[in-house]
Amino acid sequence: IPENDMDEFNFHFNHPTNVMYRLMGGxxxxxxxxxxxxxxxxxxxxxxxxxxxALNAIIGEYRIFDRDQ
Numbered sequence: 001i002p003e004n005d006m007d008e009f010n011f012h013f014n015h016p017t018n019v020m021y022r023l024m025g026g027x028x029x030x031x032x033x034x035x036x037x038x039x040x041x042x043x044x045x046x047x048x049x050x051x052x053x054a055l056n057a058i059i060g061e062y063r064i065f066d067r068d069q
Contacts, residue, residue, distance in 0.1 A: 022045075022050075023043070023054055026043050026044040026045050026051075027041075027042075027043050027054075027058075028040075028041070028042045028043070028044075029041050041055060041058065041059065042055075043055050
């Protein structure tokens with residue numbers, strides 16, 4: 001970066017508690033049907049990349065949990 005470039009760079013690191021509250025605000029989990037082992041998982045966010053990453057992480061952890069059961 002040239003020395004005469006006066007642009008600012010801001011970095012925001014997500015604290016786990018902040019991410020948890022952010023997820024809880026838009027996360028919807030429900031059973032598709034009574035007695036059916038299928039769940040519907042959705043997440044509303046203004047940031048589609050965050051929403052996609054969040055859902056993929058939750059699904060990945062659920063698969064590991066389900067496998068270990």
